[in-house]
Amino acid sequence: MDSMTLIAIVSMICAGVTIAVGSVAPALGEGRAVSAALNSLAQQPDAASTITRTLFVGLAMIESIAIYCLVISMILIFANPFWNHVIAQTTGK
Amino acid sequence: MRLSPDELVFWHYGFVSLNSTIVTTWALMLVMTVGAMLITRKLKTEGDISRWQGFLEIVVTTIQQQIKEVGLQYPEKYLGFIGTLFLFIAVSNLCAILPWYEPPTGSLSTTSALAVSVFVAVLLFGIEEQGLGGYLRSYLKPTFIMLPFNIISELSRTFALAIRLFGNIMSGTLIVGILLTIAPFLFPIFMNLLGLLTGMVQAYIFSILATVYIAAATRTRAA
Numbered sequence: 001m002d003s004m005t006l007i008a009i010v011s012m013i014c015a016g017v018t019i020a021v022g023s024v025a026p027a028l029g030e031g032r033a034v035s036a037a038l039n040s041l042a043q044q045p046d047a048a049s050t051i052t053r054t055l056f057v058g059l060a061m062i063e064s065i066a067i068y069c070l071v072i073s074m075i076l077i078f079a080n081p082f083w084n085h086v087i088a089q090t091t092g093k
Numbered sequence: 094m095r096l097s098p099d100e101l102v103f104w105h106y107g108f109v110s111l112n113s114t115i116v117t118t119w120a121l122m123l124v125m126t127v128g129a130m131l132i133t134r135k136l137k138t139e140g141d142i143s144r145w146q147g148f149l150e151i152v153v154t155t156i157q158q159q160i161k162e163v164g165l166q167y168p169e170k171y172l173g174f175i176g177t178l179f180l181f182i183a184v185s186n187l188c189a190i191l192p193w194y195e196p197p198t199g200s201l202s203t204t205s206a207l208a209v210s211v212f213v214a215v216l217l218f219g220i221e222e223q224g225l226g227g228y229l230r231s232y233l234k235p236t237f238i239m240l241p242f243n244i245i246s247e248l249s250r251t252f253a254l255a256i257r258l259f260g261n262i263m264s265g266t267l268i269v270g271i272l273l274t275i276a277p278f279l280f281p282i283f284m285n286l287l288g289l290l291t292g293m294v295q296a297y298i299f300s301i302l303a304t305v306y307i308a309a310a311t312r313t314r315a316a
Contacts, residue, residue: 050162053301060298064253067260074267079096 004090007082015076022069029062097263098195099202114200121185121197152180156300163301164308171307174214178207179300186262186292190285196292199262201255208255211303212247219310228310254302261295262288 037055041048095101098113105111132145142150156176160168185196197203219228232243265288272281 053159053162056294057298057301057305060257060294060302061253064257064260067257067264070264071256071260074096074264078267 004086007080007086011076011080011083015073018069018076019073022073023066026062026066030059033058033062096267097200098197099200101195113195114197114203117185117195117197118203121181121188125180125184159301160304163304164312165304171218171304175300175304175307178211178303179296182207182258182296182299183293186296187289189266189288189292195266196262198258198292199266201259204255204259207258207299208251211254211306212251214303215247215306215310218307222311231310250302250306254299258295258299261291265291 033055037051040051044051098117101113103111103113103116129149132143132149136146137143153172153176156179157168157172160171160175165171182198185198188194189196198207216228219231222228223231232240234243265284269281269284269288272284
C-alpha cells in the first residue's frame with residue numbers, strides 16, 4: 001500500500017481514537033465536580049454565587065482537556081499537514 | 094473547508110495582508126467604541142436616565158463586583174483591562190448570530206494575542222504591587238527548587254487560555270458548517286444557539302481566569 005493510503009488510514013483512525021478516548025476522562029471529572037457542587041449547594045445555599053462561580057471555573061479547566069483532544073482531531077481531519085504535503089507532491093508531479 | 098478566518102484574505106501588498114480576522118476585529122472595535130461614545134455623551138446622575146446608560150451601568154458594576162469577589166480589593170485599577178477582555182470576547186462571540194460573520198476569536202492569532210496580553214498584564218500588575226524584587230522572589234516561594242515549575246506553570250496557563258478560547262469558538266463554527274451539509278434544516282439552529290451560549294461562558298471564563306491570575310500575583314504580600 002502506498003504512502004498516500006497509509007497516511008489517510010492512520011490519520012482517520014487516530015482522529016477517531018483521539019476524540020473518543022479524550023472525552024471519557026473530562027466527562028467523568030466534570031460529573032464529579034458538578035456532584036460535589038450540588039452537595040455543597042444543598043448544605044449551604046447562601047454561598048450559592050461563590051460555589052457556582054468556582055464550579056464554572058473548574059468546569060472550564062476540565063473542559064479544556066477535551067478541547068485539546070478535539071483540536072488535534074480536527075487538525076487531523078481538516079488541516080492535515082502530511083496529507084497536504086502528499087497531495088502537493090502528487091499534483092506537482 | 095476553512096479552519097480559521099485567517100485564510101480569507103481581502104487585500105495584500107508585499108507582506109502586509111488584510112485577512113478576515115483583522116477586518117472583523119476593526120469593525121468590532123469601531124462598533125463598540127462608537128456605541129460607547131454615543132451612549133455616554135450625556136451622562137446623568139439623577140432624573141430620567143436613558144435605557145442605554147442603565148444597561149452600561151449594569152455591565153460595569155457587575156464586572157466590578159465580580160472582580161471584588163475574586164479577591165482584588167481595588168477593582169477600579171483592573172476594571173479597564175478585565176472589562177475590555179470580557180466585552181471584546183463577549184461581543185465578538187455574540188455577533189455570530191449575524192450572517193456571513195466569522196468570529197475573530199476563532200482564529201489562533203487573536204486568542205494568542207489576548208493570552209499574551211494577560212501574561213504581560215499579570216507581570217506588570219505583580220511588579221506594580223510588590224516591586225520587581227518582591228515579584229521575582231515570589232517565583233521562589235515554597236522553596237527555590239520550585240522555580241522551573243513555577244515558570245512552566247505560567248507559560249502553560251497562557252497556552253491553555255489561548256487554546257481553550259480558540260478550540261471552543263472554532264469547533265462551534267465548524268460544527269455548524271458541517272451540519273449545514275448533512276442535516277440543514279433545524280439542527281444547525283440548535284448548534285448555533287449552543288455556540289452562542291458557550292461563547293458567553295468562554296468570555297466569562299477568560300476574564301475570571303485573568304482576574305484570578307492577577308489576584309494570585311498581587312496578593313502574596315499580605316499572606
